[in-house]
Amino acid sequence: MATQAGRLTQAHRQRGLFAQQEAVIAAAILVMTFVVSLANPDFFSATNLLDIAVNTAYIAVAAAGMTMVIVSGNIDISVGSMLGVCATIAGELARNGTPIPIAFLAAVAAGGLIGAINGALVAYARIPAIVVTLGMLSILRGGLILVTQGRWIESLPEEFFFSQRSTLGVPNPIWVMIAVTILVGLFMKYHRFGRAIYAVGGNAEAARLAGIDPRRVYMFVFVMNGLLVGLAAVLYASRFTAIQSNAGQGFELAVISGAVVGGVSILGGTGTVIGALLGSLLISLIGTASIFLKVSPFWLQAVQGGLILLTVLVDVVRRRRRA
Amino acid sequence: MIAPIIELREISKQFPGVRALDRVSFAVREGEVHALLGENGAGKSTLIKILTGAYQPDSGEILLRGRPIRIPDTRHGLALGIAAIYQELSLYPDLTVAENIFMGHQPGARWRVDWRRMEEQARAILQELDAGDLDVTQPVRGLSVGNQQRIEIAKALSQNARILIMDEPTAALTKHDVDRLFEIVRRLRERGVAIIYISHRLEEVFLLADRVTVLRDGQVVGETMEVSKTNQAELIRMMVGRTLDTLYPKEDVQAGDVVLDVRNLCYGRTTRNVSFTLRRGEIVGLAGLVGAGRSELAQVLFGITPAESGEIRIEGRAVRINNPRDAMALGIAYVPEDRKNQGLLVQMNVRENATLAVLRQLLRRGFVDYDAERRLTQEYVDLLRIRTPSLSQRVGNLSGGNQQKVVVAKWLASKPRVLILDEPTRGIDVGAKAEIHRLMSALAQQGLGILMISSELPEILGMSDRVLVMRQGEIVAELDRAHATQEAVIAAAMGADDLRSEPLPA
Numbered sequence: 001m002a003t004q005a006g007r008l009t010q011a012h013r014q015r016g017l018f019a020q021q022e023a024v025i026a027a028a029i030l031v032m033t034f035v036v037s038l039a040n041p042d043f044f045s046a047t048n049l050l051d052i053a054v055n056t057a058y059i060a061v062a063a064a065g066m067t068m069v070i071v072s073g074n075i076d077i078s079v080g081s082m083l084g085v086c087a088t089i090a091g092e093l094a095r096n097g098t099p100i101p102i103a104f105l106a107a108v109a110a111g112g113l114i115g116a117i118n119g120a121l122v123a124y125a126r127i128p129a130i131v132v133t134l135g136m137l138s139i140l141r142g143g144l145i146l147v148t149q150g151r152w153i154e155s156l157p158e159e160f161f162f163s164q165r166s167t168l169g170v171p172n173p174i175w176v177m178i179a180v181t182i183l184v185g186l187f188m189k190y191h192r193f194g195r196a197i198y199a200v201g202g203n204a205e206a207a208r209l210a211g212i213d214p215r216r217v218y219m220f221v222f223v224m225n226g227l228l229v230g231l232a233a234v235l236y237a238s239r240f241t242a243i244q245s246n247a248g249q250g251f252e253l254a255v256i257s258g259a260v261v262g263g264v265s266i267l268g269g270t271g272t273v274i275g276a277l278l279g280s281l282l283i284s285l286i287g288t289a290s291i292f293l294k295v296s297p298f299w300l301q302a303v304q305g306g307l308i309l310l311t312v313l314v315d316v317v318r319r320r321r322r323a
Numbered sequence: 324m325i326a327p328i329i330e331l332r333e334i335s336k337q338f339p340g341v342r343a344l345d346r347v348s349f350a351v352r353e354g355e356v357h358a359l360l361g362e363n364g365a366g367k368s369t370l371i372k373i374l375t376g377a378y379q380p381d382s383g384e385i386l387l388r389g390r391p392i393r394i395p396d397t398r399h400g401l402a403l404g405i406a407a408i409y410q411e412l413s414l415y416p417d418l419t420v421a422e423n424i425f426m427g428h429q430p431g432a433r434w435r436v437d438w439r440r441m442e443e444q445a446r447a448i449l450q451e452l453d454a455g456d457l458d459v460t461q462p463v464r465g466l467s468v469g470n471q472q473r474i475e476i477a478k479a480l481s482q483n484a485r486i487l488i489m490d491e492p493t494a495a496l497t498k499h500d501v502d503r504l505f506e507i508v509r510r511l512r513e514r515g516v517a518i519i520y521i522s523h524r525l526e527e528v529f530l531l532a533d534r535v536t537v538l539r540d541g542q543v544v545g546e547t548m549e550v551s552k553t554n555q556a557e558l559i560r561m562m563v564g565r566t567l568d569t570l571y572p573k574e575d576v577q578a579g580d581v582v583l584d585v586r587n588l589c590y591g592r593t594t595r596n597v598s599f600t601l602r603r604g605e606i607v608g609l610a611g612l613v614g615a616g617r618s619e620l621a622q623v624l625f626g627i628t629p630a631e632s633g634e635i636r637i638e639g640r641a642v643r644i645n646n647p648r649d650a651m652a653l654g655i656a657y658v659p660e661d662r663k664n665q666g667l668l669v670q671m672n673v674r675e676n677a678t679l680a681v682l683r684q685l686l687r688r689g690f691v692d693y694d695a696e697r698r699l700t701q702e703y704v705d706l707l708r709i710r711t712p713s714l715s716q717r718v719g720n721l722s723g724g725n726q727q728k729v730v731v732a733k734w735l736a737s738k739p740r741v742l743i744l745d746e747p748t749r750g751i752d753v754g755a756k757a758e759i760h761r762l763m764s765a766l767a768q769q770g771l772g773i774l775m776i777s778s779e780l781p782e783i784l785g786m787s788d789r790v791l792v793m794r795q796g797e798i799v800a801e802l803d804r805a806h807a808t809q810e811a812v813i814a815a816a817m818g819a820d821d822l823r824s825e826p827l828p829a
Contacts, residue, residue: 203667203669
């Protein structure tokens with residue numbers, strides 16, 4: 001009985017120290033907002049904070065998809081190129097007179113299709129996800145430049161700018177971000193398939209022996225991720241007056257760091273969508289803060305990369321301690 | 324009295340929960356083949372690893388040519404002339420024969436490999452092994468197991484090994500390659516190499532060895548003997564002569580109808596023409612040495628590696644099992660041997676683990692019904708007496724015995740008709756072990772058919788209504804409870820011909 005009690009307190013202690021990465025990130029967000037506001041009071045204004053949230057929205061939507069992919073034990077580094085392609089599709093269709101809702105749906109569907117190709121190559125051809133999506137990243141980026149020939153998409157119809165509008169006083173992207181986080185979060189926690197994603201990512205062999213087909217899970221997470229990147233592309237494209245042909249460059253770094261910093265284990269099997277949202281928020285907060293503090297933007301990438309390495313290091317050390 | 328080249332004195336080695344070696348003394352002379360015998364888990368592997376430097380003894384002395392030495396790692400072991408050839412060969416498939424032989428000690432200066440010299444020396448060594456026909460510039464991939472083994476031996480000789488340990492060298496060889504290996508062993512003996520020869524094939528001991536030492540439960544049984552002064556029956560008695568304790572509460576159950584009927588099941592080289600039946604309420608023990616094909620048979624039955632031919636009948640109905648899902652749908656459950664890798668999701672909690680295989684039954688519109696899930700888990704936590712602070716405890720934080728119970732719970736929840744348990748009590752403490760045995764007995768009473776794979780003879784004999792013995796992928800003996808003795812099981816498992824009526828399998 002004594003050892004059992006010991007084990008119990010040990011488990012609690014672990015939880016208190018490390019386990020709730022979400023709480024740690026939330027605290028980091030608050031501390032950071034406070035400190036930067038002290039340095040530059042303009043930072044703490046409604047418009048600026050709302051702006052940060054809007055900036056976070058398309059990252060967080062894609063990070064929800066990335067959470068599924070990473071929890072299943074995979075990675076998708078093609079999301080930046082995918083965002084560019086989907087945004088371009090939505091823009092081109094809208095400019096050529098396609099009804100706006102259909103243009104948006106087409107962008108989402110294109111993301112799903114690209115995700116399906118990624119997923120099929122990972123699940124059925126058994127090529128490591130990093131290789132598949134590296135190839136996809138390059139194909140899409142190259143193809144996009146070829147097709148657009150580097151031109152920007154401009155003179156879009158007024159209804160196209162979904163992200164510039166608000167509903168009930170809150171900008172639309174924030175609504176989408178909240179809805180996606182809640183829906184995907186509930187799905188991951190309570191749906192049979194969500195449970196299967198954690199199971200496969202934690203131990204694919206044990207999951208297979210329990211009757212779960214890992215290939216279907218891989219296929220599923222890549223398609224879902226594609227659809228969500230398509231949705232993120234819609235948020236992104238409809239925000240500014242022009243869509244650049246290099247749209248989404250470096251986006252994968254923001255999305256992956258958002259998820260990983262938010263506690264989604266790069267080794268698979270653990271992590272939550274709400275964590276990924278908080279991680280994404282922290283990442284864009286750092287971005288905006290660097291402007292307010294007049295720090296060179298080149299620091300930003302280094303800080304993002306450093307955060308990834310730091311959180312992965314904490315994760316690996318924590319796992320080793322438990323093993 | 325010839326002075327030994329290497330001698331172990333009073334070597335002990337403790338692992339968590341097991342005393343792997345207990346004051347083992349043992350000496351090998353130059354130019355002898357010294358057979359080392361013992362059941363699974365008798366301590367042979369630990370002994371080898373201490374000799375090669377892979378493990379450090381807790382106490383005791385190692386003497387090389389009469390002088391005490393320490394072997395801090397395998398590199399030092401090799402430098403002292405001690406080399407081992409394991410059952411699983413460890414060659415680099417894409418490197419050439421010569422590169423493999425000289426891996427880590429290539430001739431040449433510090434930054435340069437003298438390829439010509441390396442190839443010449445490789446050729447010369449293979450010539451000595453009567454394998455001069457091997458092209459030393461050819462990659463190892465694709466060579467026969469026999470040739471690969473000769474390369475391993477050449478590797479040892481290229482480092483001037485004077486003490487060569489061979490761990491079940493004939494396990495994967497064809498008859499022809501076995502003959503060639505024996506020839507090589509005899510040649511090495513003539514050159515004064517000391518050979519420690521581990522084999523589960525008793526006939527080989529009598530063909531090849533000069534002296535023999537038997538290990539049991541980490542201790543040397545009796546003393547080293549001249550092979551010419553003993554016989555198979557005596558060696559088997561020495562290996563198994565252990566008293567049965569009364570830890571095993573299998574209660575008598577009137578066996579019911581046949582629930583699983585397997586006929587001529589085949590898969591590759593590991594499952595060959597296997598036929599047996601399992602009745603409701605019966606516990607059938609599957610005994611055999613490591614590598615005899617027991618877990619492989621379980622994996623065929625569970626659809627992990629679907630059968631290539633043969634018939635499986637569940638309650639009289641012929642079925643096809645192509646994947647684990649088919650097996651589950653038919654009411655077969657499999658608790659694998661390798662808990663950590665095949666059974667548990669260590670970062671998920673008790674509840675999520677326990678319900679993983681039956682989650683489909685706990686759904687409302689695709690979403691998990693939490694209350695039903697919690698109730699089901701609580702039921703099995705109570706039934707199996709799983710000691711956990713809560714249902715949401717991560718299973719990685721539970722003890723080994725409780726982890727095993729969680730895996731068992733997962734499969735019991737699927738309400739199986741046939742339960743396959745692969746080493747159900749390996750690595751768990753005595754108390755948890757007894758509980759699992761009591762549970763097995765209770766489940767059999769409720770009409771479950773249980774197939775239990777175990778490497779612990781007392782467990783097999785204590786728990787089983789019937790014992791099947793496997794050897795080289797085949798079932799070589801079926802013994803009922805009354806006739807299943809340690810000697811009979813081990814004799815069948817090792818293929819000792821003078822203790823068995825039927826002829827040896829080819």
